[in-house]
Amino acid sequence: MKEHFVAGLCMNLLASAQRQKAANNAPVDVVLIGGGVMSATLGTLIRELEPDWSIHLYERLDKLAQESSDGWNNAGTGHAAYCELNYTPEQADGSIDISKAVSVNESFEISRQFWAYLVKNQRVGAPETFINNVPHISFVWGEEDVNFLRKRYETLQQSTLFKGMEYTEDSHVIKQWAPAIMEGRDPFQKVAATRMVMGTDVNFGELTRQMLASLAQRGGFDLHLKHEVVNITRREDATWEISVADLNNGGKRSSVRARHVFIGAGGAALTLLQKSGVPAARGYAGFPVGGKFLVTTRPDIVNHHQAKVYGKASVGAPPMSVPHIDTRMLDGQRSLLFGPYATFSSKFLKQGSWFDLFSSLNRHNLLPMLRVGWDNLNLLRYLISQVLMSDSKRLEALQAYYPGARLEDWQLIDAGQRVQIIKKDPVKGGILQFGTEMVSADDGSLSALLGASPGASTAAPIMLELLKSMFKSRAASPAWRDRLQEIIPSYGRSLNGDGELTDRIHAYTSHVLQLHLAKNRPQAEQASAKAWEALPKVI
Numbered sequence: 001m002k003e004h005f006v007a008g009l010c011m012n013l014l015a016s017a018q019r020q021k022a023a024n025n026a027p028v029d030v031v032l033i034g035g036g037v038m039s040a041t042l043g044t045l046i047r048e049l050e051p052d053w054s055i056h057l058y059e060r061l062d063k064l065a066q067e068s069s070d071g072w073n074n075a076g077t078g079h080a081a082y083c084e085l086n087y088t089p090e091q092a093d094g095s096i097d098i099s100k101a102v103s104v105n106e107s108f109e110i111s112r113q114f115w116a117y118l119v120k121n122q123r124v125g126a127p128e129t130f131i132n133n134v135p136h137i138s139f140v141w142g143e144e145d146v147n148f149l150r151k152r153y154e155t156l157q158q159s160t161l162f163k164g165m166e167y168t169e170d171s172h173v174i175k176q177w178a179p180a181i182m183e184g185r186d187p188f189q190k191v192a193a194t195r196m197v198m199g200t201d202v203n204f205g206e207l208t209r210q211m212l213a214s215l216a217q218r219g220g221f222d223l224h225l226k227h228e229v230v231n232i233t234r235r236e237d238a239t240w241e242i243s244v245a246d247l248n249n250g251g252k253r254s255s256v257r258a259r260h261v262f263i264g265a266g267g268a269a270l271t272l273l274q275k276s277g278v279p280a281a282r283g284y285a286g287f288p289v290g291g292k293f294l295v296t297t298r299p300d301i302v303n304h305h306q307a308k309v310y311g312k313a314s315v316g317a318p319p320m321s322v323p324h325i326d327t328r329m330l331d332g333q334r335s336l337l338f339g340p341y342a343t344f345s346s347k348f349l350k351q352g353s354w355f356d357l358f359s360s361l362n363r364h365n366l367l368p369m370l371r372v373g374w375d376n377l378n379l380l381r382y383l384i385s386q387v388l389m390s391d392s393k394r395l396e397a398l399q400a401y402y403p404g405a406r407l408e409d410w411q412l413i414d415a416g417q418r419v420q421i422i423k424k425d426p427v428k429g430g431i432l433q434f435g436t437e438m439v440s441a442d443d444g445s446l447s448a449l450l451g452a453s454p455g456a457s458t459a460a461p462i463m464l465e466l467l468k469s470m471f472k473s474r475a476a477s478p479a480w481r482d483r484l485q486e487i488i489p490s491y492g493r494s495l496n497g498d499g500e501l502t503d504r505i506h507a508y509t510s511h512v513l514q515l516h517l518a519k520n521r522p523q524a525e526q527a528s529a530k531a532w533e534a535l536p537k538v539i
Contacts, residue, residue, distance in 0.1 A: 027239045028054045028222075031258035033229050033272060034265035035059030036069040037204045038449055040211040041114070041459040042262055042466065044123065047215060049467075049474075049483055055221045056256060057212070058244055060228035065208035067266045067349055069456060071330040073416030075293075075308075075337065078200035079454035080108040082136035082165065083310040086322055088152050096148075096155040102496050105161045107458040109495055109505060110488055114460035115207070116512040117487045124210040127513040129203075132329045136199025137178055137309045139191070139401070145312060146192040153194050160499040164518025166195045180305040181325070184403030198510070198518045199308060201329050204456040232261065232276040232446070240276075240446060260470055263448035267348030267419035271360050273448040278441045283424030284450065285365035287372065287432060288348055288357060289383070291321070291340030291415040294398055298409055302327070302336050309401060314382070321386075325401045338398050338405075340415060342386040350417050365422070368430025372422050376432055418452035436462065444469040464488070 030046055032039040035057060043055050061067075068074060081087045081101035088101050115131065118124045140149050146169060156162040168174060169192045175182040177195050185191075215221040224244070230253070231243040240258045245251045261276075263269045267288060273281045296302065310324040325338045348356035361369065373380065395407045421433040436451035436458070447466055464484070468475045475481075485491045495502045510517050 025257055027257040027259050028056050029258075030055045030260045030262070031240070031242055031256065032057040033242075033261070033263045034269070035061070035064040035208070035212070035223075035225070036067060036264055036266060037065065037208045037456045037459050038264035038463065039262065040065075040208045040215075042264070042463045043215055043221065044118070044211050045114075045460075045463055045467065045487070047218060047221070048487060049480055051218075051220070053220065055215070056224065056258070057222070058224045058227045058229050058242070060226065060247065061351065062226050064212055064225070065205040067351070068416040068418065068452075069208050070205040070416065071203045071328070072413065073350065074204065074456065075324065075326055075340075076201045076203060076328055076330075077136075077308055077324075077326065077457070078108060078111075078131070078202045079104055079457035080136070080196075080199065081105045082162070082196040082199050083138045083194070083308060083324075084322060085138055085140075085149075085152070085310060085312050088156070090148055090151075094151070096152050098152075098155050098159065101156065102159055102161060104454055104458070105159075106495055107454070107461040109161075109490070109509075110464070111457060111460040112509040112513065113488045113490065113505065116509045118211065118214075119512050123214045124207065127515075130207040130210065131200055131202050131513055131515070133197070133516045134199055134201040134327045134329070135177065135307045136196045137307045138194045139174070139178070139181060139309050139311055140193075141189050141191045143190055146190050148312075149192045149194065159496050160502045161496050162196075163499070163502075164196065164198070168193055178305060178307045178309055180301075180402050180404070181309055195307075196518060198506070198516050200515065201308065201327060202457070203330055206331070229265075229272060232263075232272060234277060234441075238443070238445070259445065261446040262466065262470075263446070267352065267356070267417050269448045269450055270348065270419060271356065273439060273450070274360065274362070276441070276446055276448075278439070278446060280439050280441070281448075282364040283368060284439065285369040285372075285422040285430075286348060286357070286360055286419040286450070287369075287422050288345060288417055288419050290343035290345055290347075290350075290417045292343055293337045293339035293341075293413055293415050294394065294410040295335055295337050295413050296410045297333065297335045301409060302334050305336055305402075311401065321382075323397065323401065325398075338401065338410070341389060341394060341397075342383055343414075344383045344387055345417070347417055348419050350414065352417065365424075368422050368424050371428060371430035372432045375428065375430075379432075419450070421451045438462070438466060438469070440469055444472060460488070464491075 032043055039057055046053060081104040087104055088096050088098050091097055119127050138149060140146055153167040171182060171191055174193045216223055226247040228245045228247055229242055230245050233241045235241050240261045242256050242258055244254055263272045265272060270286045306327050308326040310322055313322045321340055321342050328335045328337050346354050346357035391407060398405045421437055422430055423433060425431040436449060438447055438449055440447040447470055490505050506517055
């Protein structure tokens with residue numbers, strides 16, 4: 001796949017130069033800013049829907065998927081809400097709210113269907129190059145948290161999406177599921193765990209590169225590496241003028257006109273959105289939060305733990321700081337990761353500028369930023385304590401999940417930067433919002449994705465929503481609807497509450513992506529290969 005990508009890229013660059021010379025200032029149908037999983041997903045969907053459209057992608061680095069999408073810059077959890085306890089908060093009356101978990105799971109199932117389509121149609125390589133089964137486990141200790149996990153499990157069983165989840169308070173069963181987290185633990189400690197064997201580990205960086213390699217080979221797609229978008233301006237003819245600095249050529253400026261623009265530049269999306277002058281961008285600010293992970297590749301340790309084990313976040317910690325010890329599969333090598341340990345810098349990107357935060361401030365968002373700072377003093381204190389954390393404290397946090405861990409077996413690495421959303425609020429003045437949000441021009445011709453987790457895991461459904469706002473009339477047309485249903489068999493239907501449809505979708509995607517099914521799903525397990533292949537045509 002990589003050799004084809006290099007050859008395709010060379011041909012693509014030559015064709016790009018020829019087209020640019022011939023077409024001069026003719027508008028491009030779609031410009032994608034940022035070489036990550038969001039742009040790759042949107043570009044791929046557009047190419048499937050409109051094969052003749054012209055698409056340009058601009059990435060300021062010399063390689064693709066080097067920021068948040070890179071395998072080492074995220075935990076690679078296929079976020080399906082199986083193990084992430086922050087998606088199921090406990091209410092004041094003691095009940096568990098699973099609405100967020102259901103929404104996240106539905107979204108991930110759409111992504112799985114999209115990836116299955118790519119595999120079946122040879123748009124990407126073998127599924128094991130980017131997605132592999134790793135059981136998702138929630139693990140807690142202490143009476144209060146055990147009671148919470150039990151209620152969470154019981155409430156999740158009301159949804160068809162979580163059938164097959166296992167629950168136990170038996171330490172011997174947990175040791176079978178994940179030996180490393182139990183060995184050396186107090187045998188009298190009250191513990192509980194849930195497990196979903198159909199959980200996954202995803203290399204979003206590799207998936208991104210394969211999608212873009214396929215686009216480069218199919219034509220009509222111009223990839224520009226080391227090209228930084230420096231300004232975006234609305235023209236009188238309703239197109240957008242994109243000013244670009246060629247970093248291969250001393251920052252030489254050029255411009256391209258575009259009918260539609262997507263800003264998927266990670267943390268840098270905010271500043272580019274502000275430059276566009278879109279009124280909806282006013283009042284938005286960004287709060288950058290980074291992370292570090294402890295990583296080991298020692299075979300005796302890595303082979304002793306094959307699961308993603310998530311616990312409960314510390315009081316005052318942001319949702320992205322939920323502690324977890326994860327099996328990773330990156331470029332064919334298995335490793336073990338623990339974290340994250342939160343960090344703070346004023347950069348919006350890992351390879352960004354120290355001035356990113358300050359240059360994003362203006363008269364529209366300064367008050368919301370100050371208000372959020374005042375309302376989240378506990379978060380600020382938490383971040384300070386994380387930045388000042390000693391090696392011994394990091395080891396103590398690790399040993400809570402891996403009692404036998406030794407610091408000398410682990411290496412501390414920097415993960416990617418995330419920019420959490422700060423936005424105006426009529427009551428509070430400003431609020432800190434976790435998650436992702438699409439901000440668009442009034443006519444939908446320009447959109448930017450802001451925010452963080454679950455991010456890459458929900459790229460497909462997020463981009464489907466963007467298609468509806470950016471291309472309203474086409475998205476409502478029978479031609480697009482029929483094509484999208486070929487790509488996403490459940491398109492337009494909800495899985496939650498429909499056990500038969502859930503089983504069939506699980507069977508289809510698991511078969512194509514070569515993944516395990518959940519336990520206790522007999523209908524899915526008994527489905528034949530022929531039925532899997534026919535599924536997109538019969539739903």
